[in-house]
Amino acid sequence: MYLTATLDEMTEAQLLDHADEVSRTQRKCEAQVLRIAAQTAVLNSPETIDPDVARLPGRERVVRFGGVGTPDVAEFAAAALGARLEISSGSARSLMADALDLMIRLPQLWRRVEALEVKASYARFVARRTRNLTPDQASYVDERVAEPADGRIPWSRFEDLVAGLVVASDPEAAAEAEQASAQQQVARPTRSTEDGMxxxxxxxxxxxxxxxxxxxxxxxxxxxxxxxxxxxxxxxxxxxxxxxxxxxxxxxxxxxxxxxxxxxxxxxxxxxxxMPAITLHVHTYAGPEPTDTVRVEGHGPVTGEWVRRHLGPHARFTIRPVLDIAGQAPVDAYEIPERHRQAVHLMTPADTFPWGVSTTRHHQIDHTVPYRRDGTTGQSRVGNYGPMSAFHHRLKTHGKWQVHQPVPGIYFWRDPYGATYVVDHSGTRRLPAPEPPSPAERAVARALFGLAA
Structure with missing residues (x-):
């Protein structure tokens, strides 16, 4: 739309619209690079190598780049592809492995990449984390990660989500990995020094x-x-x-x-x-798909066996039932009761600003509809709270951003230029801009409501 205009000729709104176009083009190119990588693997199938020659020392061999279920590839293919993409041969091999895993082992995620709904970086991360899983285990992760992989949650939280799904897909292997990791404890000075430090x-x-x-x-x-x-x-x-x-x-x-x-x-x-007491919050899960996966706040997903092995001998546990969020009675004071803070953290554990990263328990709790000291009852209630970082709180108060919370835990944000976002338990999504009315629709509006053209 703005190809004929230089960036310094654009208004800020035009510049942001142009950023949308560039981002979409970037996703198209990244998806095409993955297709090229996969097709390179196809063109370099095992049939392209003479098995008798391959047995000679130093000759090209057939290897499997991706996970179980992906085809073998002539190993030298990655070098030529890497040179054309101006990346290392190792990076090109990783690219080919990710592409094959996505198309064969993670088809739901790959369809969303092709639809430009998921960034290649998010999809490739899932491919790497699931490479050592069986096809069925990879399918388990694929089914559950394909929807939230569209960027609705920021990177650090997405990493935790994928890690938890990998643990849940194979708890026994996760427990073995945890046990092996526990044998690699270290406490030593680093080798590097800098300016006496x-x-x-x-x-x-x-x-x-x-x-x-x-x-x-x-x-x-x-x-x-x-x-x-x-x-x-x-x-x-x-x-x-x-x-x-x-x-x-x-x-x-x-x-x-x-x-x-x-x-x-x-x-x-x-x-x-x-001396202070140290509190770790450990969340377990119940429901239609109970697993032995738990989450330790500030650490991430682990198995129940990890909790029993590492926390059990050193900790005293206080088990709290699921908090009745809906049953939290509102209060009239500006100060927020502790029970409300607990309910809000359980319902919205992350910063509620679009793509908020922070998951601390020490967010500032903002009143979505600003508190009024006019005696109005029930202003401090679940459904009128939004945990935020101090910066995002200031942005909401002074930065011309608007937010509405139609039901508890769902936030609609509008930036100063009209873009709209929805933030809920699944993350953040950008809402498409409404299409302008057609001439026929404008004519109907004038006839029914006397609106100007």
């Missing part, structure tokens, strides 16, 4: 890292309370140094307890009461 890498079970993170932050907060004016990251580094010296750590905690108590005496320190 060096890192320390820890790879450990989630509860160990969560405990360490909580202790470090608590000591950093103690340092601030005792007068340390450094920034939080500098204080966290100091906290690590404190914890590395047990005698110093005890002295510091006693000093803090004395200051906090105000008694002027050095009390005995009850470590269990002074």
């Amino acid at each position: 060096r890192g320390f890498f820890i790879r450990a079970p989630v509860p160990v890292v969560a405990l360490l993170d909580g202790r470090v932050q608590w000591i950093a907060d103690v340092l601030r309370s005792l007068g340390d004016t450094d920034g939080v990251e500098e204080r966290r580094v100091k906290a690590v140094a404190v914890l590395a010296d047990p005698h110093r750590a005890v002295a510091l905690i006693e000093e803090f307890a004395q200051w906090r108590d105000g008694s002027g005496e050095r009390p005995d320190v009850d470590w269990s009461s002074v």
Whole structure:
């Protein structure tokens, strides 16, 4: 539409419309590249290689690039394709493997790529994550990921979704992988140094890292309370140094307890009461398709066996029933009750702005219809809340974005230029712009309602 106009001649609305066109063209090209990769594999079938020659040292062999069920390919084909696409031979081989997996093992996802509804990057990620699955297991993931793969959820949340489906498709293999991973624990300094600085890498079970993170932050907060004016990251580094010296750590905690108590005496320190408790939220699933897959907030999907093995010996569990979201009674105050916050987090665990990434429990809870201090009852209620990051909250309040929540958990957003998005439990979708009325429709409108042409 704007090929004859330069970018600096466009209005902002025209520039955004042009971005839509370029994005669609990009998807067409990416889908065509996948077709080319697959057809390259077809043209380089095993029949193109003399088996007697292939047995000679260093000669081209027949290999399987994709998952089980995809055809073998003459291995040198990837080099020529990679050179034409200006990528490495290894990248071209990965491209061919992804294309074959999508067309043969993930057909529902591939149909959506061809329809330009799913980005190639999303589809290729699923292909890679399912490569070691059986065809039936890959089909399980394909059926459940094809719809949300259209970009309605941002990348980090999509990664978690696919990881959970891979675990659910083969819980036994996932448990074996978790057990093998548990044997690869590491706590050592990194090799690289830069300007006198060096890192320390820890790879450990989630509860160990969560405990360490909580202790470090608590000591950093103690340092601030005792007068340390450094920034939080500098204080966290100091906290690590404190914890590395047990005698110093005890002295510091006693000093803090004395200051906090105000008694002027050095009390005995009850470590269990002074040190912070670490809470991990673990979600299990029930319903028509119960699985042994659970989600640990801040970590991702794991098997039930992982919870029993790694959390069981170290944690006390508090089991809470499913919260009755619909039964949350509204309140008249601006302040939001804790029970409402819990209900909102369970219903909408992510930032409700289009393609919001954050899933923290510490979002700002916005009133979708702004709170009015005029005595109107029931303004603070489930159905008038929207958790957001501070930036998106400011954008909604001051950035000319509009939002409506017709039913709890479904948000319709409109940007300053008229584009409309719907955000719900499945993610974000862009709503198509309405077609302008035809001349006949305009004539009917004038006749019925006296509207201007």
